[in-house]
Amino acid sequence: MELTLNEKKLLVVLGSIGTADTAVLAEKMDTRREAVVQYANLAGERGLVDVEKHVARRYVPTEEGRAYMGKGLPERQLLESFEETIPMRDLQSHPLAKIAIGWMRKKGWIAIRDGVVTKTGKTAPGPDEAAFARLAENGEIADGGGVADLAKRGLVEEEETVAYTVSITPRGRELLSQGLDLREEAGTLTREQILSGEWKSLPLRRYDVTKLPRRAYPGKVHPYQRIIDEMRRILFDMGFEEMSGGIVQSSFWNFDALFQPQDHPAREMQDTFFLGERRPLPAGYERVRDMHEHGGGTSSTGWGGTWSAEKAEQCVLRTHTTSLSIQHLAAHPKPPVRAFCIGRVYRREAIDPTHLAEFEQLEGIVMDEDVNLRHLLGFLKEFYAKMGFEKVRFRPGYFPYTEPSVEPEVYVDGLGWVELGGSGIFRQEVTEPFGIEHPVLAWGLGISRVAMLRLGLRDLRQLYRSDVEWVRDTPTYGGRR
Numbered sequence: 192m193e194l195t196l197n198e199k200k201l202l203v204v205l206g207s208i209g210t211a212d213t214a215v216l217a218e219k220m221d222t223r224r225e226a227v228v229q230y231a232n233l234a235g236e237r238g239l240v241d242v243e244k245h246v247a248r249r250y251v252p253t254e255e256g257r258a259y260m261g262k263g264l265p266e267r268q269l270l271e272s273f274e275e276t277i278p279m280r281d282l283q284s285h286p287l288a289k290i291a292i293g294w295m296r297k298k299g300w301i302a303i304r305d306g307v308v309t310k311t312g313k314t315a316p317g318p319d320e321a322a323f324a325r326l327a328e329n330g331e332i333a334d335g336g337g338v339a340d341l342a343k344r345g346l347v348e349e350e351e352t353v354a355y356t357v358s359i360t361p362r363g364r365e366l367l368s369q370g371l372d373l374r375e376e377a378g379t380l381t382r383e384q385i386l387s388g389e390w391k392s393l394p395l396r397r398y399d400v401t402k403l404p405r406r407a408y409p410g411k412v413h414p415y416q417r418i419i420d421e422m423r424r425i426l427f428d429m430g431f432e433e434m435s436g437g438i439v440q441s442s443f444w445n446f447d448a449l450f451q452p453q454d455h456p457a458r459e460m461q462d463t464f465f466l467g468e469r470r471p472l473p474a475g476y477e478r479v480r481d482m483h484e485h486g487g488g489t490s491s492t493g494w495g496g497t498w499s500a501e502k503a504e505q506c507v508l509r510t511h512t513t514s515l516s517i518q519h520l521a522a523h524p525k526p527p528v529r530a531f532c533i534g535r536v537y538r539r540e541a542i543d544p545t546h547l548a549e550f551e552q553l554e555g556i557v558m559d560e561d562v563n564l565r566h567l568l569g570f571l572k573e574f575y576a577k578m579g580f581e582k583v584r585f586r587p588g589y590f591p592y593t594e595p596s597v598e599p600e601v602y603v604d605g606l607g608w609v610e611l612g613g614s615g616i617f618r619q620e621v622t623e624p625f626g627i628e629h630p631v632l633a634w635g636l637g638i639s640r641v642a643m644l645r646l647g648l649r650d651l652r653q654l655y656r657s658d659v660e661w662v663r664d665t666p667t668y669g670g671r672r
Protein backbone atom coordinates (compact mmCIF):
# COMPACT_ATOMS: atom_id res chain seq x y z
CA MET A 192 0.00 0.00 0.00
CA GLU A 193 1.49 3.31 -1.08
CA LEU A 194 0.44 6.07 1.23
CA THR A 195 1.11 9.71 0.53
CA LEU A 196 3.28 11.46 3.03
CA ASN A 197 0.30 13.47 4.19
CA GLU A 198 -1.72 10.35 4.92
CA LYS A 199 1.19 9.00 6.92
CA LYS A 200 1.43 12.21 8.90
CA LEU A 201 -2.30 12.01 9.58
CA LEU A 202 -1.93 8.45 10.88
CA VAL A 203 0.92 9.51 13.16
CA VAL A 204 -1.18 12.29 14.69
CA LEU A 205 -4.21 10.02 15.07
CA GLY A 206 -1.96 7.33 16.58
CA SER A 207 -1.63 9.40 19.72
CA ILE A 208 -5.15 10.89 19.97
CA GLY A 209 -7.31 8.23 18.29
CA THR A 210 -10.19 10.51 17.20
CA ALA A 211 -10.34 14.20 16.38
CA ASP A 212 -12.30 16.61 14.27
CA THR A 213 -10.67 18.17 11.27
CA ALA A 214 -10.22 21.56 12.95
CA VAL A 215 -7.99 19.99 15.62
CA LEU A 216 -6.13 17.88 13.07
CA ALA A 217 -5.54 20.90 10.86
CA GLU A 218 -3.92 22.69 13.76
CA LYS A 219 -1.74 19.74 14.74
CA MET A 220 -0.66 19.15 11.14
CA ASP A 221 -0.20 22.84 10.49
CA THR A 222 -2.43 22.87 7.41
CA ARG A 223 -5.94 23.84 6.30
CA ARG A 224 -9.07 21.91 7.23
CA GLU A 225 -9.91 21.20 3.61
CA ALA A 226 -6.50 19.58 3.19
CA VAL A 227 -7.12 17.35 6.22
CA VAL A 228 -10.49 16.30 4.79
CA GLN A 229 -8.74 15.34 1.59
CA TYR A 230 -6.02 13.27 3.33
CA ALA A 231 -8.61 11.66 5.57
CA ASN A 232 -10.76 10.66 2.59
CA LEU A 233 -7.75 9.08 0.89
CA ALA A 234 -6.81 7.16 4.02
CA GLY A 235 -10.46 6.34 4.52
CA GLU A 236 -10.64 4.64 1.12
CA ARG A 237 -7.81 2.39 2.24
CA GLY A 238 -9.62 1.51 5.46
CA LEU A 239 -7.02 3.19 7.67
CA VAL A 240 -9.34 5.77 9.18
CA ASP A 241 -13.07 6.34 9.53
CA VAL A 242 -14.46 9.68 8.47
CA GLU A 243 -17.75 10.77 9.93
CA LYS A 244 -19.66 13.74 8.56
CA HIS A 245 -21.82 15.91 10.83
CA VAL A 246 -24.14 18.45 9.36
CA ALA A 247 -25.38 21.05 11.82
CA ARG A 248 -28.30 23.29 10.92
CA ARG A 249 -28.97 26.40 12.83
CA TYR A 250 -30.74 29.66 12.32
CA VAL A 251 -29.18 33.09 12.51
CA PRO A 252 -30.88 36.47 12.26
CA THR A 253 -31.27 38.19 8.88
CA GLU A 254 -30.57 41.88 8.54
CA GLU A 255 -34.19 42.65 9.40
CA GLY A 256 -34.06 40.19 12.30
CA ARG A 257 -30.96 41.91 13.67
CA ALA A 258 -32.76 45.25 13.63
CA TYR A 259 -35.27 43.91 16.19
CA MET A 260 -32.70 42.20 18.42
CA GLY A 261 -33.17 43.15 22.04
CA LYS A 262 -36.27 45.24 21.23
CA GLY A 263 -38.68 42.47 20.39
CA LEU A 264 -40.81 41.69 17.35
CA PRO A 265 -42.34 44.78 15.71
CA GLU A 266 -45.90 43.94 16.85
CA ARG A 267 -44.69 43.67 20.48
CA GLN A 268 -42.87 47.00 20.20
CA LEU A 269 -45.94 48.65 18.72
CA LEU A 270 -48.26 47.10 21.31
CA GLU A 271 -46.12 48.51 24.09
CA SER A 272 -46.06 51.96 22.53
CA PHE A 273 -49.59 52.78 23.77
CA GLU A 274 -51.74 52.16 26.85
CA GLU A 275 -55.17 50.59 26.37
CA THR A 276 -56.50 52.43 23.33
CA ILE A 277 -55.18 54.71 20.65
CA PRO A 278 -56.72 56.38 17.57
CA MET A 279 -55.74 54.42 14.45
CA ARG A 280 -54.38 57.58 12.85
CA ASP A 281 -51.86 58.09 15.68
CA LEU A 282 -50.83 54.45 15.62
CA GLN A 283 -50.20 54.67 11.90
CA SER A 284 -47.54 57.32 12.40
CA HIS A 285 -45.35 54.84 14.30
CA PRO A 286 -42.37 53.76 12.11
CA LEU A 287 -43.21 50.08 12.57
CA ALA A 288 -46.92 50.51 11.91
CA LYS A 289 -46.81 49.11 8.39
CA ILE A 290 -45.49 45.73 9.48
CA ALA A 291 -46.84 45.54 12.97
CA ILE A 292 -50.54 46.45 12.76
CA GLY A 293 -51.26 43.46 10.54
CA TRP A 294 -49.49 41.11 12.92
CA MET A 295 -51.24 42.51 15.99
CA ARG A 296 -54.58 41.87 14.33
CA LYS A 297 -53.59 38.44 13.10
CA LYS A 298 -52.50 37.48 16.59
CA GLY A 299 -55.75 38.80 18.06
CA TRP A 300 -54.02 41.37 20.25
CA ILE A 301 -56.12 44.32 19.16
CA ALA A 302 -59.61 45.14 17.97
CA ILE A 303 -60.29 48.10 15.69
CA ARG A 304 -63.62 49.90 15.87
CA ASP A 305 -64.58 53.33 14.53
CA GLY A 306 -60.97 54.24 13.91
CA VAL A 307 -59.93 53.37 17.46
CA VAL A 308 -57.55 50.56 18.36
CA THR A 309 -58.16 48.71 21.64
CA LYS A 310 -56.06 45.99 23.26
CA THR A 311 -57.95 42.70 23.69
CA GLY A 312 -55.99 41.55 26.72
CA LYS A 313 -55.00 38.33 24.97
CA THR A 314 -51.45 39.44 24.29
CA ALA A 315 -49.27 36.69 25.80
CA PRO A 316 -46.14 35.91 23.75
CA GLY A 317 -46.48 32.95 21.38
CA PRO A 318 -43.79 30.41 20.44
CA ASP A 319 -42.38 32.78 17.79
CA GLU A 320 -41.61 35.43 20.38
CA ALA A 321 -40.12 32.84 22.71
CA ALA A 322 -37.88 31.67 19.89
CA PHE A 323 -36.95 35.25 19.07
CA ALA A 324 -35.97 35.90 22.68
CA ARG A 325 -33.74 32.81 22.72
CA LEU A 326 -32.20 33.93 19.45
CA ALA A 327 -31.48 37.36 20.91
CA GLU A 328 -29.74 35.69 23.84
CA ASN A 329 -27.59 33.20 21.90
CA GLY A 330 -27.11 34.83 18.51
CA GLU A 331 -28.28 31.58 16.90
CA ILE A 332 -30.97 29.01 17.46
CA ALA A 333 -31.76 25.41 16.55
CA ASP A 334 -34.88 24.47 14.60
CA GLY A 335 -38.14 23.86 16.43
CA GLY A 336 -40.64 25.90 18.40
CA GLY A 337 -41.57 29.11 16.63
CA VAL A 338 -38.43 29.23 14.47
CA ALA A 339 -40.31 28.22 11.33
CA ASP A 340 -42.60 31.25 11.76
CA LEU A 341 -39.61 33.55 12.08
CA ALA A 342 -38.06 32.00 8.97
CA LYS A 343 -41.28 32.53 7.02
CA ARG A 344 -41.24 36.19 7.98
CA GLY A 345 -37.65 36.48 6.81
CA LEU A 346 -36.31 37.29 10.27
CA VAL A 347 -33.99 34.27 10.48
CA GLU A 348 -32.21 32.21 7.87
CA GLU A 349 -30.78 28.74 7.90
CA GLU A 350 -27.07 28.23 8.08
CA GLU A 351 -25.47 24.87 7.54
CA THR A 352 -22.12 23.89 8.95
CA VAL A 353 -20.39 20.67 8.03
CA ALA A 354 -17.82 19.09 10.33
CA TYR A 355 -15.89 15.85 10.05
CA THR A 356 -14.47 13.59 12.76
CA VAL A 357 -11.65 11.29 11.83
CA SER A 358 -10.74 8.14 13.83
CA ILE A 359 -7.95 5.70 13.25
CA THR A 360 -9.09 2.10 12.50
CA PRO A 361 -7.40 -1.10 13.77
CA ARG A 362 -5.86 -1.50 10.33
CA GLY A 363 -4.49 2.00 10.58
CA ARG A 364 -2.97 1.20 13.95
CA GLU A 365 -1.40 -1.97 12.61
CA LEU A 366 0.22 -0.12 9.74
CA LEU A 367 1.44 2.56 12.10
CA SER A 368 3.05 -0.04 14.38
CA GLN A 369 5.05 -1.40 11.43
CA GLY A 370 6.73 1.99 11.14
CA LEU A 371 6.22 4.55 8.36
CA ASP A 372 8.75 6.20 6.10
CA LEU A 373 8.25 9.90 6.83
CA ARG A 374 10.83 11.32 4.45
CA GLU A 375 9.57 14.18 2.29
CA GLU A 376 8.27 13.00 -1.07
CA ALA A 377 9.43 14.50 -4.33
CA GLY A 378 6.56 15.87 -6.41
CA THR A 379 8.77 17.20 -9.17
CA LEU A 380 12.25 16.10 -10.19
CA THR A 381 15.08 18.46 -11.03
CA ARG A 382 17.30 18.03 -14.04
CA GLU A 383 20.20 17.16 -11.72
CA GLN A 384 18.19 14.46 -9.91
CA ILE A 385 17.41 12.84 -13.24
CA LEU A 386 20.95 13.09 -14.66
CA SER A 387 22.65 11.78 -11.54
CA GLY A 388 20.21 8.91 -11.14
CA GLU A 389 19.33 10.14 -7.65
CA TRP A 390 15.62 9.91 -8.56
CA LYS A 391 15.81 6.14 -8.24
CA SER A 392 16.25 6.30 -4.49
CA LEU A 393 13.87 9.22 -3.81
CA PRO A 394 10.43 8.61 -2.33
CA LEU A 395 8.13 9.87 -5.10
CA ARG A 396 4.69 11.29 -4.59
CA ARG A 397 2.05 9.03 -6.09
CA TYR A 398 -0.72 10.25 -8.32
CA ASP A 399 -3.99 8.45 -8.83
CA VAL A 400 -4.52 8.77 -12.55
CA THR A 401 -7.96 7.15 -12.36
CA LYS A 402 -9.39 10.04 -10.31
CA LEU A 403 -11.42 12.65 -12.16
CA PRO A 404 -10.27 16.17 -11.48
CA ARG A 405 -12.67 18.75 -10.13
CA ARG A 406 -14.44 20.57 -13.00
CA ALA A 407 -12.87 23.91 -13.77
CA TYR A 408 -14.92 26.84 -15.07
CA PRO A 409 -12.65 29.26 -16.87
CA GLY A 410 -14.18 32.40 -18.31
CA LYS A 411 -15.77 31.83 -21.70
CA VAL A 412 -17.77 33.67 -24.30
CA HIS A 413 -21.55 33.36 -23.96
CA PRO A 414 -23.02 30.70 -26.29
CA TYR A 415 -25.20 33.25 -28.07
CA GLN A 416 -22.29 35.65 -28.55
CA ARG A 417 -20.25 32.77 -30.00
CA ILE A 418 -22.94 32.15 -32.61
CA ILE A 419 -23.08 35.87 -33.41
CA ASP A 420 -19.29 35.93 -33.80
CA GLU A 421 -19.50 32.93 -36.09
CA MET A 422 -22.09 34.69 -38.28
CA ARG A 423 -19.91 37.80 -38.52
CA ARG A 424 -16.99 35.60 -39.54
CA ILE A 425 -19.07 33.98 -42.28
CA LEU A 426 -20.19 37.34 -43.66
CA PHE A 427 -16.68 38.77 -43.60
CA ASP A 428 -15.55 35.65 -45.45
CA MET A 429 -18.29 36.28 -48.03
CA GLY A 430 -16.85 39.75 -48.65
CA PHE A 431 -19.26 41.88 -46.61
CA GLU A 432 -18.37 44.94 -44.58
CA GLU A 433 -20.07 45.74 -41.30
CA MET A 434 -22.49 48.65 -40.82
CA SER A 435 -23.35 50.17 -37.48
CA GLY A 436 -25.86 52.61 -36.07
CA GLY A 437 -27.84 53.52 -32.98
CA ILE A 438 -30.85 51.74 -31.56
CA VAL A 439 -32.74 55.04 -31.46
CA GLN A 440 -33.83 56.03 -34.96
CA SER A 441 -36.15 58.63 -36.34
CA SER A 442 -39.36 57.30 -37.88
CA PHE A 443 -37.95 58.73 -41.08
CA TRP A 444 -35.15 56.16 -41.23
CA ASN A 445 -37.08 53.35 -39.61
CA PHE A 446 -40.22 53.71 -41.76
CA ASP A 447 -40.52 56.59 -44.23
CA ALA A 448 -37.28 56.05 -46.11
CA LEU A 449 -38.44 52.46 -46.58
CA PHE A 450 -41.67 53.62 -48.19
CA GLN A 451 -43.70 52.41 -45.26
CA PRO A 452 -46.89 54.51 -45.38
CA GLN A 453 -47.47 56.80 -42.43
CA ASP A 454 -50.71 55.04 -41.59
CA HIS A 455 -49.17 51.55 -41.83
CA PRO A 456 -50.29 49.28 -38.96
CA ALA A 457 -46.67 48.48 -38.00
CA ARG A 458 -46.30 52.15 -37.10
CA GLU A 459 -49.03 52.00 -34.51
CA MET A 460 -48.36 52.43 -30.82
CA GLN A 461 -49.12 48.80 -30.06
CA ASP A 462 -46.34 47.53 -32.33
CA THR A 463 -43.58 50.07 -31.88
CA PHE A 464 -41.88 51.73 -28.94
CA PHE A 465 -42.16 55.46 -29.65
CA LEU A 466 -39.88 57.88 -27.83
CA GLY A 467 -40.48 61.48 -26.81
CA GLU A 468 -37.38 62.60 -28.68
CA ARG A 469 -37.39 63.98 -32.25
CA ARG A 470 -34.65 64.12 -34.84
CA PRO A 471 -34.39 66.64 -37.68
CA LEU A 472 -34.95 65.23 -41.15
CA PRO A 473 -31.87 64.76 -43.38
CA ALA A 474 -31.17 67.04 -46.32
CA GLY A 475 -33.10 65.91 -49.36
CA TYR A 476 -35.98 64.44 -47.33
CA GLU A 477 -38.36 66.17 -49.77
CA ARG A 478 -37.72 63.44 -52.32
CA VAL A 479 -38.98 60.87 -49.84
CA ARG A 480 -41.98 63.09 -49.12
CA ASP A 481 -42.76 63.40 -52.83
CA MET A 482 -42.42 59.66 -53.30
CA HIS A 483 -44.99 59.06 -50.55
CA GLU A 484 -47.37 61.72 -51.83
CA HIS A 485 -47.36 61.03 -55.56
CA GLY A 486 -44.47 58.81 -56.62
CA GLY A 487 -41.94 61.57 -57.25
CA GLY A 488 -40.39 61.40 -60.68
CA THR A 489 -41.21 57.70 -61.13
CA SER A 490 -44.19 55.97 -62.63
CA SER A 491 -45.32 55.03 -59.11
CA THR A 492 -48.42 56.78 -57.76
CA GLY A 493 -47.07 56.79 -54.20
CA TRP A 494 -49.44 56.34 -51.27
CA GLY A 495 -51.35 59.58 -51.87
CA GLY A 496 -52.48 61.93 -49.13
CA THR A 497 -50.25 64.36 -47.26
CA TRP A 498 -46.97 63.24 -45.83
CA SER A 499 -46.28 64.62 -42.36
CA ALA A 500 -42.73 65.77 -41.53
CA GLU A 501 -43.69 65.85 -37.89
CA LYS A 502 -44.53 62.14 -37.88
CA ALA A 503 -41.24 61.37 -39.58
CA GLU A 504 -39.20 63.28 -36.99
CA GLN A 505 -40.52 61.25 -34.11
CA CYS A 506 -37.97 58.79 -32.67
CA VAL A 507 -38.53 55.08 -32.11
CA LEU A 508 -36.54 52.14 -30.82
CA ARG A 509 -35.59 50.65 -34.15
CA THR A 510 -38.04 47.92 -35.11
CA HIS A 511 -35.72 46.41 -37.69
CA THR A 512 -32.11 46.77 -38.78
CA THR A 513 -33.34 47.68 -42.24
CA SER A 514 -33.25 51.24 -40.85
CA LEU A 515 -29.44 50.95 -40.94
CA SER A 516 -29.37 49.42 -44.42
CA ILE A 517 -31.18 52.34 -46.00
CA GLN A 518 -28.91 54.86 -44.25
CA HIS A 519 -25.86 52.98 -45.45
CA LEU A 520 -27.22 53.04 -48.99
CA ALA A 521 -28.06 56.74 -48.76
CA ALA A 522 -24.41 57.34 -47.85
CA HIS A 523 -23.10 54.91 -50.49
CA PRO A 524 -25.45 55.13 -53.47
CA LYS A 525 -22.89 53.82 -55.97
CA PRO A 526 -22.16 50.11 -56.51
CA PRO A 527 -20.77 47.82 -55.36
CA VAL A 528 -22.14 47.63 -51.83
CA ARG A 529 -22.04 44.52 -49.71
CA ALA A 530 -22.78 45.24 -46.09
CA PHE A 531 -24.27 43.58 -43.03
CA CYS A 532 -25.01 44.29 -39.41
CA ILE A 533 -26.12 42.27 -36.43
CA GLY A 534 -28.08 44.28 -33.94
CA ARG A 535 -30.88 44.37 -31.45
CA VAL A 536 -34.36 45.48 -32.48
CA TYR A 537 -37.45 46.26 -30.42
CA ARG A 538 -41.11 45.44 -30.88
CA ARG A 539 -44.06 45.55 -28.57
CA GLU A 540 -44.73 41.84 -28.66
CA ALA A 541 -46.67 39.79 -26.16
CA ILE A 542 -43.84 37.83 -24.58
CA ASP A 543 -43.87 34.03 -24.78
CA PRO A 544 -41.25 31.28 -25.24
CA THR A 545 -40.66 32.19 -28.89
CA HIS A 546 -41.42 35.94 -28.92
CA LEU A 547 -39.57 38.67 -27.08
CA ALA A 548 -39.86 42.44 -27.19
CA GLU A 549 -36.14 42.64 -27.99
CA PHE A 550 -34.23 40.32 -30.25
CA GLU A 551 -31.38 40.37 -32.73
CA GLN A 552 -31.52 40.65 -36.48
CA LEU A 553 -28.88 40.00 -39.05
CA GLU A 554 -29.31 42.44 -41.87
CA GLY A 555 -27.60 42.27 -45.22
CA ILE A 556 -27.62 44.27 -48.45
CA VAL A 557 -25.98 43.72 -51.80
CA MET A 558 -26.10 46.39 -54.48
CA ASP A 559 -24.48 45.89 -57.83
CA GLU A 560 -25.13 46.23 -61.50
CA ASP A 561 -27.54 43.55 -62.65
CA VAL A 562 -27.95 41.57 -59.40
CA ASN A 563 -31.29 39.79 -59.30
CA LEU A 564 -33.49 37.43 -57.32
CA ARG A 565 -31.34 34.39 -58.15
CA HIS A 566 -28.35 36.10 -56.50
CA LEU A 567 -30.45 36.89 -53.43
CA LEU A 568 -31.59 33.29 -53.02
CA GLY A 569 -28.01 32.16 -53.62
CA PHE A 570 -26.63 34.44 -50.89
CA LEU A 571 -29.22 33.26 -48.40
CA LYS A 572 -28.70 29.59 -49.23
CA GLU A 573 -24.97 29.95 -48.91
CA PHE A 574 -25.20 31.73 -45.57
CA TYR A 575 -27.59 29.17 -44.09
CA ALA A 576 -25.48 26.28 -45.37
CA LYS A 577 -22.46 27.78 -43.63
CA MET A 578 -24.53 28.00 -40.46
CA GLY A 579 -25.30 24.30 -40.75
CA PHE A 580 -28.81 24.44 -42.22
CA GLU A 581 -28.69 22.34 -45.37
CA LYS A 582 -32.31 22.48 -46.47
CA VAL A 583 -33.57 25.95 -47.32
CA ARG A 584 -36.72 26.97 -49.17
CA PHE A 585 -38.31 30.30 -50.05
CA ARG A 586 -41.89 31.40 -49.87
CA PRO A 587 -43.41 34.55 -51.31
CA GLY A 588 -43.86 37.28 -48.74
CA TYR A 589 -44.81 40.93 -48.48
CA PHE A 590 -42.89 43.96 -47.22
CA PRO A 591 -43.75 47.54 -48.20
CA TYR A 592 -40.16 48.14 -49.28
CA THR A 593 -39.38 45.10 -51.43
CA GLU A 594 -40.68 43.62 -54.65
CA PRO A 595 -40.49 40.71 -54.99
CA SER A 596 -40.47 39.74 -51.30
CA VAL A 597 -39.31 36.35 -50.10
CA GLU A 598 -39.49 34.57 -46.76
CA PRO A 599 -36.68 32.06 -46.29
CA GLU A 600 -37.32 28.91 -44.25
CA VAL A 601 -34.94 26.23 -43.06
CA TYR A 602 -35.74 22.63 -42.30
CA VAL A 603 -35.01 21.45 -38.79
CA ASP A 604 -35.35 17.81 -37.79
CA GLY A 605 -38.23 17.40 -35.42
CA LEU A 606 -39.61 20.88 -36.07
CA GLY A 607 -40.15 20.96 -39.81
CA TRP A 608 -39.87 24.19 -41.79
CA VAL A 609 -39.03 27.20 -39.65
CA GLU A 610 -39.39 30.76 -40.90
CA LEU A 611 -36.27 32.78 -40.25
CA GLY A 612 -36.84 36.27 -41.60
CA GLY A 613 -37.63 38.30 -44.64
CA SER A 614 -35.88 39.42 -47.78
CA GLY A 615 -36.43 40.92 -51.17
CA ILE A 616 -35.28 43.49 -53.70
CA PHE A 617 -35.81 47.13 -52.71
CA ARG A 618 -38.57 48.84 -54.64
CA GLN A 619 -37.79 51.80 -56.79
CA GLU A 620 -39.87 53.88 -54.36
CA VAL A 621 -37.15 53.18 -51.79
CA THR A 622 -34.06 53.59 -53.93
CA GLU A 623 -34.96 56.45 -56.23
CA PRO A 624 -35.12 59.26 -53.63
CA PHE A 625 -31.53 58.44 -52.63
CA GLY A 626 -30.18 58.36 -56.16
CA ILE A 627 -29.59 54.61 -56.11
CA GLU A 628 -29.71 53.33 -59.66
CA HIS A 629 -28.93 49.65 -59.30
CA PRO A 630 -30.86 46.78 -57.75
CA VAL A 631 -30.45 46.22 -54.01
CA LEU A 632 -30.88 42.76 -52.54
CA ALA A 633 -31.85 42.97 -48.88
CA TRP A 634 -32.64 40.62 -46.03
CA GLY A 635 -33.27 40.70 -42.31
CA LEU A 636 -33.02 37.45 -40.40
CA GLY A 637 -34.13 36.78 -36.85
CA ILE A 638 -30.99 35.28 -35.45
CA SER A 639 -32.10 34.59 -31.90
CA ARG A 640 -34.30 31.97 -33.59
CA VAL A 641 -31.25 30.57 -35.32
CA ALA A 642 -29.36 30.47 -32.02
CA MET A 643 -32.28 28.75 -30.35
CA LEU A 644 -32.33 26.04 -32.99
CA ARG A 645 -28.57 25.60 -32.91
CA LEU A 646 -28.44 25.38 -29.12
CA GLY A 647 -31.47 23.11 -28.93
CA LEU A 648 -33.48 25.52 -26.74
CA ARG A 649 -37.24 25.44 -26.29
CA ASP A 650 -37.42 28.89 -24.78
CA LEU A 651 -35.88 31.93 -26.43
CA ARG A 652 -35.62 33.66 -23.08
CA GLN A 653 -32.83 31.29 -22.09
CA LEU A 654 -30.50 33.29 -24.34
CA TYR A 655 -30.97 36.38 -22.19
CA ARG A 656 -31.06 34.88 -18.71
CA SER A 657 -28.12 35.10 -16.34
CA ASP A 658 -28.02 31.35 -15.99
CA VAL A 659 -24.42 30.53 -15.11
CA GLU A 660 -25.09 26.79 -14.92
CA TRP A 661 -26.40 26.76 -18.46
CA VAL A 662 -23.48 28.84 -19.73
CA ARG A 663 -21.06 26.44 -18.01
CA ASP A 664 -22.74 23.33 -19.37
CA THR A 665 -23.06 24.53 -22.95
CA PRO A 666 -19.97 23.26 -24.78
CA THR A 667 -17.79 25.73 -26.63
CA TYR A 668 -16.83 23.31 -29.36
CA GLY A 669 -18.67 22.36 -32.52
CA GLY A 670 -20.27 25.39 -34.10
CA ARG A 671 -22.43 23.04 -36.11
CA ARG A 672 -24.70 20.22 -35.11
Ligand SMILES: N[C@@H](Cc1ccccc1)C(=O)O
Nearest residue numbers: 511513613614615633634635
Ligand atom coordinates in the same frame (compact mmCIF):
# COMPACT_ATOMS: atom_id res chain seq x y z
N1 LIG B 1 -37.23 44.21 -42.05
C1 LIG B 1 -37.90 42.93 -42.26
C2 LIG B 1 -37.00 41.95 -42.91
C3 LIG B 1 -36.58 42.39 -44.29
C4 LIG B 1 -35.38 43.02 -44.48
C5 LIG B 1 -35.00 43.41 -45.74
C6 LIG B 1 -35.85 43.16 -46.81
C7 LIG B 1 -37.05 42.51 -46.63
C8 LIG B 1 -37.42 42.15 -45.37
C9 LIG B 1 -38.34 42.40 -40.89
O1 LIG B 1 -37.96 42.95 -39.90
O2 LIG B 1 -39.04 41.41 -40.80
